Amino acid sequence: VDEFDIIRRFFQRPGQRVAPGVVAGVGDDCALLLPTPGMQLAVSSDVLLEGRHFFADVPPRLLGHKALAVNLSDLAACGASPLGFTLALALPRVDAPWLQAFADGLLALADACGCALVGGDTTEGPLNICITVLGQVPAGQALLRNGARAGDDIWVSGHLGDARLALEVCRGHVTLPAAAQGVLAAACMRLQAPTPRLALGQALRGIASSAIDVSDGLLGDLGHVLEQSGVGALLDTRRTDTLLAAAQHRASGHLPPEWVHRWTLAGGDDYELCFTAAPAQRQAVLAAAHSAATPVTRIGCIEATPGLHLLDRQGQRIAPAPQWAAFAHFSQERP
Amino acid sequence: VDEFDIIRRFFQRPGQRVAPGVVAGVGDDCALLLPTPGMQLAVSSDVLLEGRHFFADVPPRLLGHKALAVNLSDLAACGASPLGFTLALALPRVDAPWLQAFADGLLALADACGCALVGGDTTEGPLNICITVLGQVPAGQALLRNGARAGDDIWVSGHLGDARLALEVCRGHVTLPAAAQGVLAAACMRLQAPTPRLALGQALRGIASSAIDVSDGLLGDLGHVLEQSGVGALLDTRRTDTLLAAAQHRASGHLPPEWVHRWTLAGGDDYELCFTAAPAQRQAVLAAAHSAATPVTRIGCIEATPGLHLLDRQGQRIAPAPQWAAFAHFSQERP
Numbered sequence: 001v002d003e004f005d006i007i008r009r010f011f012q013r014p015g016q017r018v019a020p021g022v023v024a025g026v027g028d029d030c031a032l033l034l035p036t037p038g039m040q041l042a043v044s045s046d047v048l049l050e051g052r053h054f055f056a057d058v059p060p061r062l063l064g065h066k067a068l069a070v071n072l073s074d075l076a077a078c079g080a081s082p083l084g085f086t087l088a089l090a091l092p093r094v095d096a097p098w099l100q101a102f103a104d105g106l107l108a109l110a111d112a113c114g115c116a117l118v119g120g121d122t123t124e125g126p127l128n129i130c131i132t133v134l135g136q137v138p139a140g141q142a143l144l145r146n147g148a149r150a151g152d153d154i155w156v157s158g159h160l161g162d163a164r165l166a167l168e169v170c171r172g173h174v175t176l177p178a179a180a181q182g183v184l185a186a187a188c189m190r191l192q193a194p195t196p197r198l199a200l201g202q203a204l205r206g207i208a209s210s211a212i213d214v215s216d217g218l219l220g221d222l223g224h225v226l227e228q229s230g231v232g233a234l235l236d237t238r239r240t241d242t243l244l245a246a247a248q249h250r251a252s253g254h255l256p257p258e259w260v261h262r263w264t265l266a267g268g269d270d271y272e273l274c275f276t277a278a279p280a281q282r283q284a285v286l287a288a289a290h291s292a293a294t295p296v297t298r299i300g301c302i303e304a305t306p307g308l309h310l311l312d313r314q315g316q317r318i319a320p321a322p323q324w325a326a327f328a329h330f331s332q333e334r335p
Numbered sequence: 336v337d338e339f340d341i342i343r344r345f346f347q348r349p350g351q352r353v354a355p356g357v358v359a360g361v362g363d364d365c366a367l368l369l370p371t372p373g374m375q376l377a378v379s380s381d382v383l384l385e386g387r388h389f390f391a392d393v394p395p396r397l398l399g400h401k402a403l404a405v406n407l408s409d410l411a412a413c414g415a416s417p418l419g420f421t422l423a424l425a426l427p428r429v430d431a432p433w434l435q436a437f438a439d440g441l442l443a444l445a446d447a448c449g450c451a452l453v454g455g456d457t458t459e460g461p462l463n464i465c466i467t468v469l470g471q472v473p474a475g476q477a478l479l480r481n482g483a484r485a486g487d488d489i490w491v492s493g494h495l496g497d498a499r500l501a502l503e504v505c506r507g508h509v510t511l512p513a514a515a516q517g518v519l520a521a522a523c524m525r526l527q528a529p530t531p532r533l534a535l536g537q538a539l540r541g542i543a544s545s546a547i548d549v550s551d552g553l554l555g556d557l558g559h560v561l562e563q564s565g566v567g568a569l570l571d572t573r574r575t576d577t578l579l580a581a582a583q584h585r586a587s588g589h590l591p592p593e594w595v596h597r598w599t600l601a602g603g604d605d606y607e608l609c610f611t612a613a614p615a616q617r618q619a620v621l622a623a624a625h626s627a628a629t630p631v632t633r634i635g636c637i638e639a640t641p642g643l644h645l646l647d648r649q650g651q652r653i654a655p656a657p658q659w660a661a662f663a664h665f666s667q668e669r670p
Contacts, residue, residue, distance in 0.1 A: 023375055023477075024477070024479060027480070027563070028413070028479055028480050028481075028563075029379060029409040029410075029412035029413050029480070029546075029547060029548055030377035030378055030379040030409050030410060030412070030413040030415060030470070030477070031377070031378045031379070032375045032376065032377055032378075032413070032472070032477055033375065033376040033378060034375050034376070034474065035370060035376060037372060040358055040367045040368065040369050041367065041368040041369070041370060041376065041469075042365035042366070042367055043365055043366045043367075043368060043419075043421060043453060043454060043467075043469065044364060044365040044366070044421070044454055045421035045422070045423045045454060045455055045456050045465070045467055046423070046456050047423045047425060047456050047458050047460075047463075047465065049425060049458055049459075049460040051460075052458060052459060052460055053458075074364040074365050075364075075365060077364035077365070078363070078364050078365040078367070080365060084378075086378060086379070086380035086467055087380070088380045088381070088382045088423075088465045088467075090382060090384060090463060118378060119378060119379055119380060120380055121380050121381050121382050123382050123384055123387060123388075124384075124387060125382075125384040125386075125387060125461070125463065126460070126461040126463070128382075128425060128460065128461070128463045128465070130380070130382065130423045130463070130465035132378075132380055132421055132423075132467035134376075134378065135365070137367070139369065142358075142359070142365070142367055144359060144363055145362070145363050145364070146363075211364075212364060213364055228362070228363075
C-alpha cells in the first residue's frame with residue numbers, strides 16, 4: 001500500500017475546492033487550519049471496525065458515509081460547525097472499486113456538511129477506519145454534558161431504535177413480513193447511513209443546557225449526562241415507545257412491545273441528539289427544531305436525586321433493567 | 336472493552352493539569368481547545384500497527400512513547416508547538432499491565448512536550464493505535480514542503496540509519512560483536528523511542544525554506560519536498576555516510592559500507608528533520624540548532640532541474656538506486 005498514491009487517487013479530486021479556513025490540506029506533514037477568531041475548536045476521534053461497527057459486506061459507499069457521520073454526530077452534540085477531518089485507514093489490500101465507493105460516500109457527506117478532508121494516513125493492516133473531526137463553536141457556547149439541572153426537560157431528536165431493528169433482522173433474530181420491506185429498508189438506512197444532526201446542534205446553542213449524541217443507546221448515553229451533571233432523570237416510556245419509526249408494525253405481532261421498549265431505550269447506533277433545556281425554553285427548542293428541519297420529542301425531566309427511572313405504560317415509576325443503562329456497544333458480527 | 340473505564344483507569348490521572356488552551360478534555364462528545372489568537376492550527380494523524388510499525392513484543396512503555404513521538408514529529412516538521420492529541424485505540428483484550436505501561440510512556444512524553452490527551456476512543460479489535468495531534472503555529476510561518484528553491488542548502492538533524500540498523504539486527508540480518516552491544520542499545524532506542532525535533536522545528540521558523548520529517552527514509556521524504564517545490568537535489572554521500580551514529584563499527588567489518596550507505600539514505604523510522612535554507616541562513620541555522628540543542632549537518636543543495644542525484648565517495652555524480660527513493664515503509668514482521 002503506497003499511502004501517497006491512495007490519497008491522490010481516491011481522496012483528492014480535480015477541481016476540489018479548498019474549504020474556508022483550510023490553509024494547507026492533504027500532502028504536507030500537517031494540515032493547517034485557521035479557525036475563525038473567537039471560536040473554540042471542537043475535536044473528536046472515532047474508530048469503525050469490521051465486525052464490531054459494520055458488517056464485512058456493507059456497501060462501501062454507505063460505510064464511507066457512516067464513518068464520517070458518526071464523527072460529525074459528536075460535533076453536532078457540541079453545537080459545533082464542521083471545519084475538516086483527517087482519515088487514518090488501515091486496509092488489508094488495495095481494492096480499487098471498494099476504495100472508490102468508500103471515498104465517494106465519505107466525500108459526498110463531507111461536501112454536504114462543509115467538512116474538508118485535510119489529512120490522513122493509510123497503512124496495510126486489518127480494516128480500521130479512524131476519523132478525527134475538527135469543528136468550531138463560539139467560545140463558551142459549546143453544549144456540554146455537565147449542564148443538566150433539576151427541572152429541565154429531556155428531549156431527543158428524530159427516531160430511536162430503528163438501527164437496532166435493522167441489525168436484529170440482519171442477524172436473523174427478527175423476521176418482518178413481506179409487507180414491511182419498505183420499513184426495513186428505511187431502518188437499514190438508519191443503521192448504515194445515519195444523518196448527523198449538525199443543524200439542530202448549532203440551533204440549540206444558548207437554548208439547551210446539556211447535550212450528547214445517542215450512539216450507544218439512550219439510557220447509557222443519558223447516563224453520562226446525569227453523571228457529569230450530578231442529577232437524575234425520569235423518562236416516560238409512553239413517549240419513548242413512539243420513537244421507533246417502524247413502531248406501526250408492532251400491531252402486526254412481529255415486533256413484541258418488549259423489543260420496541262428495549263430498542264428505543266438501549267438500541268445503539270441511533271446518532272440522534274439527547275439534550276436538556278429549561279421548561280421556559282420549550283418554544284425556543286421547538287423553533288430551533290423547526291429551523292433545523294429536525295423533529296424533537298420531549299421524553300422526560302431531570303430530577304435532583306441521582307438515578308434514572310422510567311414511567312411504565314401504566315404511569316408507574318420503575319427502575320430500568322440494569323443491563324440497559326450499561327454501555328455495551330453491540331457487535332455486528334453475524335451470530 | 337468498556338471505553339469509559341479504560342480512559343478513566345489508565346489515561347486520566349489524579350491531579351492531572353488541564354493544559355493551557357484546553358477548555359474541555361476527555362469525557363465529552365468533543366474536546367474543546369482554544370488556540371492562541373493569530374495562530375494557525377496544525378493537524379496530523381498517524382497509525383501504528385503491530386507487525387508493520389512495531390514488533391509484537393516491544394515494551395509497551397516504549398510503544399506508548401513512539402506512538403505519540405511519530406505524530407509530534409509531524410508537528411516539528413511544520414514548526415508547530417503542540418496543543419493536544421486524541422488517541423483511538425483498538426485492543427484485542429484489556430491487559431491491565433500492558434495498558435498501564437503504554438499509558439505511562441505515552442503520557443510521560445505528552446507531559447514533556449506540553450501536549451495534553453484531550454479525547455479518544457477505545458474499541459475491541461486487532462491492535463491499532465491511531466493518534467491525531469494538534470498544534471499551533473503563527474499564521475503564515477509554518478514550514479511547508481513546497482518552499483525549497485534552487486541554491487538552497489539541504490540539512491538534516493541528528494542521525495540517520497541507526498533505527499534501521501537496530502531493525503536489521505532484530506530481524507537477524509546483521510550480527511554485531513559483543514563489544515558493540517552499547518551501540519546496539521543506542522540504536523534500539525532510536526528505533527523504539529525516537530525524539531521528536533519540536534524545538535528545532537520551532538527555531539527554524541523564518542529560517543528554513545521547507546521541511547519534512549524523515550520517517551520513510553531520507554531519499555523518499557526529500558523526494559516529496561522536491562516534487563512539491565518543483566526542484567531537484569544533489570546529496571553528498573560522503574556527508575550522509577557519517578550520519579549513522581554506529582558508523583564507527585564500519586571498520587569492524589560487521590557493517591558493510593554499502594549497508595551504511597543504504598540505511599542513512601533510505602533506512603526509515605529516523606524521525607529527524609530534513610530541511611532547506613538559503614546559504615545566507617547558514618549562521619542562523621546553526622544558531623537555531625544550538626538553541627534547540629540538536630545537531631544538524633549540511634548534506635547537499637537544491638538544484639533547479641528536477642531529479643535527485645548523489646555525489647559518491649569519489650565525488651562523482653550518480654543516480655541513486657531507484658528503489659531507494661521509492662516510498663516503501665518496511666515491515667517489522669519477523670522474517
